[in-house]
Amino acid sequence: MSILLQQLANGVVQGGLIALIALGYTMVYGIIQLINFAHGEIFMVGAYGSLATYTWLLPQGIKDSWVLSLPLMLLGGVVVAVVIALIMERFAYRPLRNAPRLAPLITALGISVALQEAVRTFYPDATSALRFPRVFAEGNLALGPISVPWSGVLIIVVSIVLSVLLQVYINRSRMGRAMRATAQDPDTAKLMGVNPDRVIVLTFVLGAALAGVAGLLYGSYITNVNIDMGFQTGIFAFTAAVLGGVGSIRGAVIGAFIIGLVKTIGGQYMPGGTQYDYVWIFVVLILVLVFRPQGLFGEPERVRA
Amino acid sequence: MSPLLEVRNLSVAYGAIEAVRDISFTVEAGQIVSLIGSNGAGKTTTLRTISGLLRPASGEILLEGEPxxxxxxxxxxxxxxxxxxxxxxxxxxxxxxxxxxLGAYVRKDDGVEKDMQRVYDLFPVLGERRHNKAGLFSGGEQQMLAMGRAMMSKPRLLMLDEPSMGLSPIMTQLIFDTIKELKEQGTTILLVEQNALAALALSDQAYVIDLGRTTLQGPGHELLADQRVRDAYLGES
Structure with missing residues (x-):
């Protein structure tokens, strides 16, 4: 029983991390119908951006106190993630805006590989995993039989708070309205005076910023980073977005927590152990898509007049 | 002084298919101008090109003389x-x-609330249901909202594409009354309609478009009396 509870807690932590990344997939898809396969790598470069900030920019006095180093590393990681995402949108996706859908999709896969190789080549010693400092309180939160590292608690809290803030921003603000309008009917949004480029750039920026936050939280929780982390976690996040209904904010978050729980519970109890946890995730995805192709919270594919 | 809108020798093509061929017309400030013609004549394409959703193959569109x-x-x-x-x-x-x-998306002034109230005054049903989702509305209510939304940007030129499509005769009458009222309040209107009778009765100037070309033009009441128009578009023969 205590193992089950512990794995549930671990699953929620993983789900929170996946949620922060899944939001970027689902927002970009909602606006330009692109599965941005390079989004996992934005998460990865965000983590390396945080680590680089720690390694080369922070003086020892600040490194000794996580209260000071955490916000500065967060800033460094988010800036790197956002800048890379902006370059990617401007020079890779925008020229292909009116190309057949397959072209930007293949481009996204290409960028994904390119970013991994760029970090491997240019980041010192990135050929193997690098140690990442635990820039949060040491120790665990103990709740009866469950014990969750404080850095895991941080992931849960931050992911839920940011998801709610994002949802409020999209539902209430003027730019959020413009985003929803563009997602529902891009031509009519233009007739309202909405500049599609601005909406698309904002979408990439929001997604990348959340991925950058996730990069730091991941590093601090796992205490090491490697260039494959974006691919692995990106697959989970993409699956979460599809499971929840791609384009839906709420769906991505709920999908992410389901994936996190299936991963840890499946890894604990199903044959094959953690080596096979991917399998159960995709089994759940297939089952959901068979019975509900639009995902849990997705709108059925609409036909435009 | 330049007219509010001038379309000169406009041609628009979808790939190899020319939907609009060498259309020219002008809209003077304060007028209601109609483009009438049968289905597929190129009216909608013309409006979509004016609003920038489509690019002309050739020709010019001038707003107060500016391309x-x-x-x-x-x-x-x-x-x-x-x-x-x-x-x-x-x-x-x-x-x-x-x-x-969203209709008022580009506006930065503080009159948006007041103009929203104006739309609710014009169409009380919208005010009563302001927090309901638009997708649940009847055709007539949706048309009111579409017109209200277009008015929210305080346009100098309001282009309405088939505002009476699919509406009951009573609702159609309400929509045309509203168009007249908007004109009286000083809005210039470019109207595309299949309901040629109602459109012509309202129009200061009208153009008949057929297979992508302008075939006839003149004040609405003159075209309404023109035998060729009556034969082709008003169901008389």
Missing amino acids: IHAQPAHAILGAGVAHSPEGRRLFPRMTVEENLQ
């Missing part, structure tokens, strides 16, 4: 041309209020 045909759609709305598109194209998963707020 706008190379500008993106959002900039053309910003220049004062609002377009209520064919099929209304509301944002179905947004409320009435959100649709109206």
Whole structure:
């Protein structure tokens, strides 16, 4: 029983991390119908951006106190993630805006590989995993039989708070309205005076910023980073977005927590152990898509007049 | 002085198919101008090109003498041309209020609330249901909202594409009364209609478009009396 509870807690932590990344997939898809396969790598470069900030920019006095180093590393990681995402949108996706859908999709896969190789080549010693400092309180939160590292608690809290803030921003603000309008009917949004480029750039920026936050939280929780982390976690996040209904904010978050729980519970109890946890995730995805192709919270594919 | 809108020798093509061929017309400030003609004549294509959703193959579109045909759609709305598109194209998963707020998206002044109230005064049913999702509305209510939304940008030129399509005769009458009222309040209107009788009765100037060309033009009441128009578009033969 205590193992089950512990794995549930671990699953929620993983789900929170996946949620922060899944939001970027689902927002970009909602606006330009692109599965941005390079989004996992934005998460990865965000983590390396945080680590680089720690390694080369922070003086020892600040490194000794996580209260000071955490916000500065967060800033460094988010800036790197956002800048890379902006370059990617401007020079890779925008020229292909009116190309057949397959072209930007293949481009996204290409960028994904390119970013991994760029970090491997240019980041010192990135050929193997690098140690990442635990820039949060040491120790665990103990709740009866469950014990969750404080850095895991941080992931849960931050992911839920940011998801709610994002949802409020999209539902209430003027730019959020413009985003929803563009997602529902891009031509009519233009007739309202909405500049599609601005909406698309904002979408990439929001997604990348959340991925950058996730990069730091991941590093601090796992205490090491490697260039494959974006691919692995990106697959989970993409699956979460599809499971929840791609384009839906709420769906991505709920999908992410389901994936996190299936991963840890499946890894604990199903044959094959953690080596096979991917399998159960995709089994759940297939089952959901068979019975509900639009995902849990997705709108059925609409036909435009 | 330049007319508010002038379309000169406009041609628009979808790939190899020319939907609009060498159309010219002008809209003077304060007028209601109609483009009438049968289905597929190129009226909707003409409006979509004016509002910047399509690019002309050749020809010019001038707003007060300034060419706008190379500008993106959002900039053309910003220049004062609002377009209520064919099929209304509301944002179905947004409320009435959100649709109206999007209509006023480019406005920075503080009169938005007041203008929203004006739309609710004009169409009380919208005010009563301001927090309901637009996708749940009847055709007539959707048309009211589409017109209200287009008015929210305070356009100098309001383009209405088939505002009476699919509406009951009573609702059609209400929509045409509203168009007349908008004109009296000083809005210039470019109207595309299959309901030629109602459109001509209302229009200061009208153009008959057939297979992508302008075939006849004149004041609405003259075209209404023209035997060729009556034969072709008013169901008499």
